[in-house]
Amino acid sequence: MTEQNESKPLELNLVNELPLPSDVSWRFAQANFQPVDVADQLTALLTVEEIAACLELLPLIRRTEIFDYLPDGIQEAVAGVVSLDSLMELLEELPSDSAADLFNYLSPDQQADLLKDLPARNRATIQHLSSYPSGTAGALMTSEISLLPTGINVQRALEILRRTATGSETIYHTYIVDPRHRLVGVVSLRELILAPPKASLDKLMTEELVTILPDEHQQEAARLVSRYDLLALPVVDESQRLLGIITYDDAMDVVEEEDTEDIHLSASVAPLETGLLRTSLVNLYRSRVMWLILLIFANLVSGVGIAFFEDTISAKVALVFFLPLLIGSGGNAGAQASTLMVRGLAVGDVGLGDWTRLLGRELLVAGALGLTMAIAVSPIGMFRGGTDIALVVGLSMVVIVLFGSLLGMSLPFLLHRLKWDPATASTPLVTTLADAGGVVTYFALATWLLGLH
Amino acid sequence: MTEQNESKPLELNLVNELPLPSDVSWRFAQANFQPVDVADQLTALLTVEEIAACLELLPLIRRTEIFDYLPDGIQEAVAGVVSLDSLMELLEELPSDSAADLFNYLSPDQQADLLKDLPARNRATIQHLSSYPSGTAGALMTSEISLLPTGINVQRALEILRRTATGSETIYHTYIVDPRHRLVGVVSLRELILAPPKASLDKLMTEELVTILPDEHQQEAARLVSRYDLLALPVVDESQRLLGIITYDDAMDVVEEEDTEDIHLSASVAPLETGLLRTSLVNLYRSRVMWLILLIFANLVSGVGIAFFEDTISAKVALVFFLPLLIGSGGNAGAQASTLMVRGLAVGDVGLGDWTRLLGRELLVAGALGLTMAIAVSPIGMFRGGTDIALVVGLSMVVIVLFGSLLGMSLPFLLHRLKWDPATASTPLVTTLADAGGVVTYFALATWLLGLH
Numbered sequence: 065m066t067e068q069n070e071s072k073p074l075e076l077n078l079v080n081e082l083p084l085p086s087d088v089s090w091r092f093a094q095a096n097f098q099p100v101d102v103a104d105q106l107t108a109l110l111t112v113e114e115i116a117a118c119l120e121l122l123p124l125i126r127r128t129e130i131f132d133y134l135p136d137g138i139q140e141a142v143a144g145v146v147s148l149d150s151l152m153e154l155l156e157e158l159p160s161d162s163a164a165d166l167f168n169y170l171s172p173d174q175q176a177d178l179l180k181d182l183p184a185r186n187r188a189t190i191q192h193l194s195s196y197p198s199g200t201a202g203a204l205m206t207s208e209i210s211l212l213p214t215g216i217n218v219q220r221a222l223e224i225l226r227r228t229a230t231g232s233e234t235i236y237h238t239y240i241v242d243p244r245h246r247l248v249g250v251v252s253l254r255e256l257i258l259a260p261p262k263a264s265l266d267k268l269m270t271e272e273l274v275t276i277l278p279d280e281h282q283q284e285a286a287r288l289v290s291r292y293d294l295l296a297l298p299v300v301d302e303s304q305r306l307l308g309i310i311t312y313d314d315a316m317d318v319v320e321e322e323d324t325e326d327i328h329l330s331a332s333v334a335p336l337e338t339g340l341l342r343t344s345l346v347n348l349y350r351s352r353v354m355w356l357i358l359l360i361f362a363n364l365v366s367g368v369g370i371a372f373f374e375d376t377i378s379a380k381v382a383l384v385f386f387l388p389l390l391i392g393s394g395g396n397a398g399a400q401a402s403t404l405m406v407r408g409l410a411v412g413d414v415g416l417g418d419w420t421r422l423l424g425r426e427l428l429v430a431g432a433l434g435l436t437m438a439i440a441v442s443p444i445g446m447f448r449g450g451t452d453i454a455l456v457v458g459l460s461m462v463v464i465v466l467f468g469s470l471l472g473m474s475l476p477f478l479l480h481r482l483k484w485d486p487a488t489a490s491t492p493l494v495t496t497l498a499d500a501g502g503v504v505t506y507f508a509l510a511t512w513l514l515g516l517h
Numbered sequence: 518m519t520e521q522n523e524s525k526p527l528e529l530n531l532v533n534e535l536p537l538p539s540d541v542s543w544r545f546a547q548a549n550f551q552p553v554d555v556a557d558q559l560t561a562l563l564t565v566e567e568i569a570a571c572l573e574l575l576p577l578i579r580r581t582e583i584f585d586y587l588p589d590g591i592q593e594a595v596a597g598v599v600s601l602d603s604l605m606e607l608l609e610e611l612p613s614d615s616a617a618d619l620f621n622y623l624s625p626d627q628q629a630d631l632l633k634d635l636p637a638r639n640r641a642t643i644q645h646l647s648s649y650p651s652g653t654a655g656a657l658m659t660s661e662i663s664l665l666p667t668g669i670n671v672q673r674a675l676e677i678l679r680r681t682a683t684g685s686e687t688i689y690h691t692y693i694v695d696p697r698h699r700l701v702g703v704v705s706l707r708e709l710i711l712a713p714p715k716a717s718l719d720k721l722m723t724e725e726l727v728t729i730l731p732d733e734h735q736q737e738a739a740r741l742v743s744r745y746d747l748l749a750l751p752v753v754d755e756s757q758r759l760l761g762i763i764t765y766d767d768a769m770d771v772v773e774e775e776d777t778e779d780i781h782l783s784a785s786v787a788p789l790e791t792g793l794l795r796t797s798l799v800n801l802y803r804s805r806v807m808w809l810i811l812l813i814f815a816n817l818v819s820g821v822g823i824a825f826f827e828d829t830i831s832a833k834v835a836l837v838f839f840l841p842l843l844i845g846s847g848g849n850a851g852a853q854a855s856t857l858m859v860r861g862l863a864v865g866d867v868g869l870g871d872w873t874r875l876l877g878r879e880l881l882v883a884g885a886l887g888l889t890m891a892i893a894v895s896p897i898g899m900f901r902g903g904t905d906i907a908l909v910v911g912l913s914m915v916v917i918v919l920f921g922s923l924l925g926m927s928l929p930f931l932l933h934r935l936k937w938d939p940a941t942a943s944t945p946l947v948t949t950l951a952d953a954g955g956v957v958t959y960f961a962l963a964t965w966l967l968g969l970h
Contacts, residue, residue: 098727222710236689253689253710254689257675257678257710258679274551289769290773291553292551295748315769316743317743319773319776323776324864327780327783327859327860328856328857328860330783330784331852331855339861339867340858340866341861349882349885352882352886353885353889356889356890356918360846363841363842367841370838370840370841374835377834377837378834381827381830384823384837385823386820387820388820388823388953391841392819393809393812393813393816395945396785396808396812396948399784399785399944400785400805403784406780407781408794411792413792413793413794422793425798428798429802433806433809436806437813444817491783492849495848495944499845503841
């Protein structure tokens with residue numbers, strides 16, 4: 065969490081027009097621009113070696129701020145080319161959560177060398193924080209917390225805060241711990257400066273806190289921060305000992321990251337490590353190819369369905385006219401149902417317990433949708449093939465839309481139940497499965513109603 | 518922004534097991550639970566009239582806190598059944614952004630009655646804030662800002678803050694305005710309490726600020742808060758006069774809301790006003806039916822394509838076996854490409870200027886994907902129809918995957934260019950258009966290569 069607004073945002077358009085990228089980047093890095101803008105600029109215009117060289121020329125605090133905003137992949141690459149001394153300085157200066165991430169990017173040799181020379185306090189913090197697996201609340205937390213003991217008054221609390229403020233991510237909420245480092249309460253700086261100096265901190269503090277365990281998923285941490293409008297979420301172990309805090313700005317980053325992951329999964333794209341333009345072509349290919357190949361084989365089911373009904377098709381080639389329309393509609397309705405469900409589960413709007421109620425609602429809505437769409441296509445069936453075809457097409461539409469919708473809503477629930485990511489029930493997967501169901505439904509109904517067998 | 522953590526989170530599982538919803542809700546509303554949990558509980562278990570009755574029994578501050586967390590639709594309904602006196606109390610006590618929202622839910626008669634009786638200051642604020650259209654930065658801002666004049670020292674600044682703290686959403690950042698109410702700087706409470714009492718505020722403050730105009734989109738406001746890790750984003754008019762601030766917690770809500778809207782649009786579902794379970798069946802039906810019907814007509818293009826090639830199909834019915842597989846693959850690759858692009862545009866990862874570079878990248882990646890998939894299906898073509906069919910199917914696959922991908926990546930750009938929401942380039946839309954292209958490509962290639970015309 066930065067102390068906001070220290071510098072003006074960079075006008076990127078202007079920059080893009082300038083001729084000498086490395087000189088320009090260097091001037092921006094030195095000037096009073098926001099670190100995030102400088103980091104973006106360096107990433108866009110310079111090579112890893114140039115970024116490293118540019119950073120080394122900056123004063124330590126500025127260098128650290130900018131480094132902290134570089135994308136993970138670039139941080140990792142830069143860490144591979146800078147000197148051990150620079151790494152040491154960065155590790156000491158970075159907020160502990162970022163330092164732990166950086167530490168995890170290093171080679172085992174670099175890690176060993178650094179640990180040897182780091183001050184004991186930093187070493188312990190980094191070893192501890194870097195031990196939490198990526199994606200957990202523990203990996204997200206920082207240990208730079210402002211702490212107060214129990215049993216003091218407001219004046220003493222403010223004195224301690226003033227003395228320790230520089231080492232804390234935020235002093236707007238201060239946590240009160242007992243001698244065994246167990247979290248017993250929180251007090252806001254607002255409460256402290258409004259309270260009489262002699263007031264007892266123990267009376268002023270709020271004792272009931274929203275907390276999280278370090279091994280919970282980072283998405284849950286972000287959800288709690290957002291739901292309870294927290295500035296920071298304390299992370300505690302099973303004995304209620306305070307391990308760190310997760311600040312709202314890190315929670316916002318998690319929300320964006322997790323939503324991006326869900327959105328990509330919704331189209332069967334495996335999560336990308338970095339942004340679209342920065343991802344290498346090979347990684348982009350990899351993130352897309354697996355599902356496309358898998359879905360080819362799922363689509364073969366539709367092909368087999370068609371092969372099975374080849375006689376029906378030969379007898380009435382006009383039926384093929386309605387095939388894309390019918391299976392497409394089932395897929396589309398299924399995509400809608402699965403997407404509503406995946407997002408509902410992701411934001412905690414619906415849970416496993418709502419299954420039967422949602423099933424009932426989906427039956428009604430999908431039934432109505434199927435009927436509406438049957439009414440929309442029947443005239444076309446009538447026009448192209450008469451009453452018989454109109455009947456087959458209309459009836460198929462109702463069944464196919466119902467099937468697609470129920471499949472679409474059920475699949476995320478099933479995956480959630482199996483502790484998979486419900487977002488794996490992607491639109492392409494649902495569409496492909498709905499297609500197979502649609503082919504069989506349509507031709508089976510046609511064979512039966514038109515007496516074509 | 519609340520002063521965090523005042524009360525413990527509610528164990529919803531426990532509540533669901535209890536027998537008497539209204540009694541239970543009432544006990545929870547009174548007890549020391551988080552307002553957001555109580556609001557959820559009331560919404561889940563009680564009718565609008567019961568919620569209104571329950572709220573009226575609570576002390577004003579608690580009532581306001583809980584009301585503020587009720588979903589928009591419920592707030593509107595509750596506002597329709599409570600007394601004018603209650604409404605007046607709520608309007609006076611709510612943060613100004615929420616008060617303006619509430620005011621906008623009221624009938625013109627209620628609005629006129631309330632404005633007559635409201636204190637002049639509140640009246641002006643509410644009339645001003647409620648004039649910004651929903652979805653803009655102006656509608657999101659609150660006017661409860663802690664302000665300081667220029668030309669004072671730190672001690673005086675802290676005195677003013679102590680006196681005015683109760684009326685502000687946050688005092689952690691205080692804005693410094695000149696006599697004409699133009700924003701000239703910001704100072705954090707952290708800086709104030711660490712600075713010597715006699716230090717000049719004008720020297721201490723940061724003068725370069727990230728700000729936003731009130732008519733910009735709320736998504737842009739949220740993006741700035743997230744990008745620059747702000748606690749609050751000042752909203753200023755063209756003359757740099759300070760109108761209000763947007764707090765980080767409101768920005769987080771906007772991120773969730775906008776992501777949900779994009780995700781729903783990605784599956785051609787029109788945005789829902791409330792959560793999935795609370796949306797009425799009629800509204801759910803409406804949110805889905807329009808696109809489904811439109812897509813039927815888009816799918817007719819595929820049907821017409823098939824009708825055009827009916828002779829080819831009659832001559833070689835085995836071709837239909839590969840139809841779902843080929844058009845499905847084009848649709849899936851297109852869905853991937855459009856989803857990557859829509860999200861990239863939404864998070865500001867790519868912009869209009871990146872078009873040519875992205876096109877080149879997509880050509881390479883989609884070409885590689887098409888080739889891989891052609892290699893995967895050719896043996897099946899060989900097995901079912903010999904070399905000729907294998908060639909047709911393989912070649913069609915390459916062309917169809919390329920076509921789907923380029924369509925998928927271009928459509929969001931085109932929409933963005935036309936100032937539409939790029940997310941309208943939904944997966945079902947892209948899939949349907951890719952299907953039509955796929956049908957024509959496949960049968961045209963087959964007709965030509967197999968000499969079937």
